[in-house]
Amino acid sequence: MRRTVMWFLLLWCLSIPQVSLAESAAKAEITGIRSGPFVDKGLGTNVMRYVFDVSRPVTAEGFVVVGGASSRLSVVIKDAVPAEGLGLEVEDEVVSRASSAVNSVGTQVMLELKQKISMNDFKVFTLPGNPQANKVFRVVVDINRNPNSAALDKQVEPVVQGPQLLQMRSYTHVDAVTGASKIRMVLDSSVPVVASASLSSTPLPRLLVDVKGAAPGKIDREYEFDSKIIDRAAIIPGPGGAGSRLIVDLPLMLESGDYKLFTLPADPKADKPFRVVLDIDKKLPPVQFTFTPGLANKVIVIDPGHGGSDPGAIGLGGLQEKTANLAVAMQTKALLQKAGAKVLLTRETDIDVYGPDASDVEELKSRTTIANNQKADVFISIHSNSSVNRDVSGTSTYFYQKTPYDVMLAQSIQQSLLQAGGLADRRVNSANFYVIKRTMMPAALIELAFLSNKNDEKLLGSPQFQQQMAQGIVRGLDKFFAQASKQGGEE
Numbered sequence: 001m002r003r004t005v006m007w008f009l010l011l012w013c014l015s016i017p018q019v020s021l022a023e024s025a026a027k028a029e030i031t032g033i034r035s036g037p038f039v040d041k042g043l044g045t046n047v048m049r050y051v052f053d054v055s056r057p058v059t060a061e062g063f064v065v066v067g068g069a070s071s072r073l074s075v076v077i078k079d080a081v082p083a084e085g086l087g088l089e090v091e092d093e094v095v096s097r098a099s100s101a102v103n104s105v106g107t108q109v110m111l112e113l114k115q116k117i118s119m120n121d122f123k124v125f126t127l128p129g130n131p132q133a134n135k136v137f138r139v140v141v142d143i144n145r146n147p148n149s150a151a152l153d154k155q156v157e158p159v160v161q162g163p164q165l166l167q168m169r170s171y172t173h174v175d176a177v178t179g180a181s182k183i184r185m186v187l188d189s190s191v192p193v194v195a196s197a198s199l200s201s202t203p204l205p206r207l208l209v210d211v212k213g214a215a216p217g218k219i220d221r222e223y224e225f226d227s228k229i230i231d232r233a234a235i236i237p238g239p240g241g242a243g244s245r246l247i248v249d250l251p252l253m254l255e256s257g258d259y260k261l262f263t264l265p266a267d268p269k270a271d272k273p274f275r276v277v278l279d280i281d282k283k284l285p286p287v288q289f290t291f292t293p294g295l296a297n298k299v300i301v302i303d304p305g306h307g308g309s310d311p312g313a314i315g316l317g318g319l320q321e322k323t324a325n326l327a328v329a330m331q332t333k334a335l336l337q338k339a340g341a342k343v344l345l346t347r348e349t350d351i352d353v354y355g356p357d358a359s360d361v362e363e364l365k366s367r368t369t370i371a372n373n374q375k376a377d378v379f380i381s382i383h384s385n386s387s388v389n390r391d392v393s394g395t396s397t398y399f400y401q402k403t404p405y406d407v408m409l410a411q412s413i414q415q416s417l418l419q420a421g422g423l424a425d426r427r428v429n430s431a432n433f434y435v436i437k438r439t440m441m442p443a444a445l446i447e448l449a450f451l452s453n454k455n456d457e458k459l460l461g462s463p464q465f466q467q468q469m470a471q472g473i474v475r476g477l478d479k480f481f482a483q484a485s486k487q488g489g490e491e
Helices: 002-014 150-154 321-338 360-373 406-421 454-460 463-488
Strands: 028-040 045-054 060-065 072-078 080-082 095-102 106-113 122-127 137-144 165-174 181-189 194-200 206-212 222-224 232-237 244-249 259-264 274-281 299-304 342-345 378-385 395-399 425-430 443-450
Touching (some): 299 360, 321 342, 321 378
Parallel strands (some): 028 080, 080 106
Antiparallel strands (some): 222 232, 232 244, 395 443
């Protein structure tokens, strides 16, 4: 019973940050978006301005995602979710396409741009509400309409006084014995500072280094790397404008043992200033993937969540999550086998996979071990959601970006599930769930619907809906293999 309760809390509570509008009053609402050119000749401003109306004060930040012929600008509006029915789509002379996703941080708006920009070509800031003027709190994004102009290049020179970072340099080291490689990044500071590091999986894999006691100064703010260890680095003012923050974008998520952060004192005799040093080991995918189109001959492991002594969530009408999960998994297996795939289920009956007295980690690890030992092409964990708010409904899919394909798998399945089931889109979200993190292959965790919602529970108990969702999973997998074969496999 202890493991039943603890495992339920582990999976259920971790999903709470990805809340809907109705779930939590703690989240602000994004109530509107508008855009248009903003020109002020006196200030030399010529930007495309995007304004997000928000129900209460929040914070926001933006960063450039590089790669390809154009750039993408990611804007994260923290502690806020879109109002019900609000679309955040944008298309104009600067933005070709926009998409949004809700995660544990808030809402990420990804703007696909028609040209390349740097960190000097955009600005994200907030404006307070003004009840007298009938204006709510606003998050504003300004993007230079002509990022290559000489005038814009002149206006980015910062004026900094006091302690500051002097420069950043980096080099790659290859161990002569083991062949292992790492990259070392060194920040020179005019004064002793304190540095700390943290990992973030949203909105993309990254390592954040906060430096307290020194502003960014006049050093370059953006760095490109021809390296498989990191994609890009940027230096911005620290949280609240204090100190500095080094943002390191990663191709794959790191573990805490994959990097080391430390400081070195100044050495006047050697003419060396105080230094913040970050070592990052090369993170290799555990498997080199070569995907082909189609489902035939694919090895697919399906994990019906919970089971045995652990019922998972229980609906208002008494439907247990473990029962709904297994029903959909069995139908998914049958459809995949008809398409020629080799399918393994972590359980095919109402049992504990490891055993009834197992710890949380032992039970979860037993499921990932099946997939890893079978060298599966993909791993799919099937769950049913629950919320304290009985009005919440919808379908969501989670991923952990440990390979280049995890997010692609989650997106393909989520799109097909929405078409198959017709429920509300609770989006694709990044999460730190054990079973999708500890599998060696691309993996996704599906939340079919909400057992806490009366209508969703009725659907989850319906053989017809179970069949529809199974068909959605199969179509999503077929779509994934077609896309993956074009990206890095065989067509």
